[in-house]
Amino acid sequence: METGSERNYLLVAALDFGTTYSGYAYSFRNNPKEIYSPGVWNAGDGGLASLRTPTCLLLNPDRSFNDFGFNAENKYADLCADFKHHEFYFFEKFKMELYHKTMRRDAVLKDISGKNMPALLVFSLAVRYLKEELLSTLTKRGTGVSLGDIKFILTVPAIWSDSSKQFMxxxxxxxxxxxxxxxxxxxxxxxxxxxxxxxxxxxxxGEVYNMKTPGYQYLLADIGGGTADFSVHEVNQDRSVTEIYTASGGAYGGQDVNERFLEMLLHIFGKETIDVLKSKDMEDYLSICRSFENKKRIVSDEYLENFRLKLPTEILDECSLDIIQENIRSFYNEDLVSIQKGKLKISSSLMKMFFDKSLTKIKDHIHELISRNSNVKSILLVGGYGESKLLQSELKKGFPEKNLVIPQDCNLSVVKGAVLYGYYPLTIFQRKMRFSYGVKGYALFEKGKHPEHRKIKLASGDEHCEDAFDVLVPKNATIPTTGLTISRTYCTASSTQKSMDVYIYKTEEENPIIVDGKCSFLKRISLPLPVYSGRERVVEHNFTFGLTEVKHQAKILETGQCFLNTFDLL
Structure with a gap:
């Protein structure tokens, strides 16, 4: 089993570090399904309230922690208003930096003003805040639980790279x-x-009475602020589940709707005006963003009223009404959007247009998965964006033959599910490999299988294929979540060899033959060897797949020396 699963802890706590919002939840071992979460986080201006707090981090000029969440937003707005913000660091939605990237320990992030900061420091301070909030809550409630009594579950997207998971x-x-x-x-x-x-x-x-029936297949759509993750699961006889199609997804979460709204502001008022607003009155800029966040939650097919957002006076002072009207005519029309009495009036049809891009990508992705898995009976919708009535309506219309199921705590399904996962990890019984993993090396040349240009002849006269892909585990292989260990043994090439290098690659090809441009280099594992003593020096490598992280350890058979946790991708 994976790290953290062997002891009987007093409590399981989940930290849900999201792109737009973050939070935590926990339950006690004696009653694991009674899950506690912080309740409502408030913006502090009488406006936006949320079951999670924004993933925003404010650091002092000396790079020490200042605040997180709504408080960080409000404090940064105050600093901007007093023109004291220039030396502070403000980060938002930075989790997306780990999406589809090969991370390194020395990676840097840019804050909202372009100042650099070590990415590892930024992420660690954000996680530390959630941890400290959890411990503070446990202390206030008189639980008597200390850090050592807690099993921690940290959630990550299934579509993240191996290096991003290690980075987290x-x-x-x-x-x-x-x-x-x-x-x-x-x-x-x-x-x-x-x-x-x-x-x-x-x-x-949704119809859920048969969802726990053995053989039942459903598509899990976890659609949050930044990414949309999709998996296809099948219920087993013991009510555990097997992943029957590899996890997939993309960057089309709810934040895409906000970006379409911000694009409209740029079209109407111009980049210079919006930049002036940010620099002179960040509080008003945040206010209009929060107001839109509230308004977008009620967008639906049934809601036909106009939406009105109060405009900051700074915008109206910086941009003349004539220019605004001209911009509206150029990009939209006055039936869709207009300025009335200091407010931005947005039609319901334009509000729906803000959703179009993300909704199209979500529906296209689901359609592709269902076309490959005809036995899928239901779409199980979770995540913050999953609460959108418009998204729900589009899925019902787009897939009328499928049963759409939405849990009561749609926005908290991930963090509460992570708590339960801490107690019942084998509910997820088997996973599909997203990639083929293998070792670059030499293989006996097979005509018709290996390309001729890779053929080399050794001193012995044997013909080999150079840079062959020795598959450790193929893409789409079904692997138990307790892990499957694959072993390889390698001998030294000469008596003077002082170290042994093994080169690990991955690819989306199911049956790779050679290491080529379709393959991605993952890791060079270099091990020091004992001095040659007349005996052949053999190294055994054990790779474990099927866990949320790839594991590796090696052993020099001659001496028994072991090397643990050598699969360092950072």
């Missing part, structure tokens, strides 16, 4: 979470656990 673990350890008490959990999987473990009355939307 190291950031969490840097934040003070003991490595041996920490498990990384995949967001769509834990949402699936939540829906399978909670009572059916917690699933008020």
């Amino acid at each position: 673990r190291e950031a969490a350890v840097m934040a003070g979470l003991p490595n041996e008490q920490l498990i990384l959990a995949l967001e769509p999987e834990v949402a699936s656990v939540y829906c399978l473990k909670v009572p059916l009355e917690n699933m008020p939307f």
Whole structure:
């Protein structure tokens, strides 16, 4: 099993570090399904209230922690108003930096004004905040629980790279979470656990009476602020689940709707005006963004009223009404958007247009998955964006033959499911490999299989294929979540060899033959060897797949020396 799963902890706590919002939840071992979460986080201006707090981080000029969430937004707005913000660091939505990227320990992030900061420090301070908030809550409630009594579950998207997952673990350890008490959990999987473990009355939307029937297949759509993760699961006889199609997704979460709105502001008022607003009155800029966040939650097919957002006076002072009207005519028309009495009036049809791009990508992705998995009966919708009435309506219209299921705590399904995953990790029984993993090396040349230009002749006269892809585990292989260990042994090439290097690659090809341009280099594992003593020096490599992170260890058979946790991708 994975790190953190062997002991009987008093409490399991989940940290849900999201692109737009973050939070935590926990439950006690004696009553694991009674899950506690902080309740409502408030923006402080009487406006936006949320079950999670924004993923925003404010650091002092000396790079020390100042605040997180709504408080960080408000403090930064105050600093801007007093023109004292220039030396402070403000980060928002920075989780997307880990999406589809090969991360390194020395990676840097740019804050909102372009100042650089070590990425590992930024992520660790954000995780530390969630950890400290959790511990403070436990202390206030008189639980008597200390750090060592807690198993931590940290959620990550299933579509992240191996290096991004390792980066997140190291950031969490840097934040003070003991490595041996920490498990990384995949967001769509834990949402699936939540829906399978909670009572059916917690699933008020959709036909759920047969969802736990063995053989039942459903598509899990975890659509949050930044990314949309999709998995296809099948219920087993023991009510565990097997992943029957590899996790996939893309960057088309709810934040895309906000970006379309911000594009409209730029079209109407101009970049210079919006930049002036940010520099002179960040509080008003945040206010209009929060107001839109509230308004977009009620967008639906049934809601036909206009939406009105109060405009900051700074915008109206900086940009003349004539220019505004001309811009509206150029990009839209006055039936869609207009300025009335200091307010921006947006028609319901234009509000829906802001959703078009993300909705199209989501529906296209689901259609592709369902076309490959005809036995899928239901679409299980979770995540913050999953609460959108418009998204729900589009999925019902787009897939009328499928049963759309939405849990009661749609926005909290991931964090609450992560708590339950801490107690019931084997609810996720098997996973599909997203890539083929292998070792670059030599293979006996097979005519018709290996390309001629890769053929070389050794001194012995044998013909080999150079840079062959020795498959450790193929893409789409079904692997138990307890892990599958694959072994390889390699001998030294000469008696003077002082170290042994093994080159690890991955590819989306199911049956790779050679290492070529379709392959991605992952890691060079270099091990020091003992001095040659007349005996052949052989190294055994053990790779473990199927966990949320790839593991590796090696052993020199001659001496028994072991090397642990050598699969360092950072």
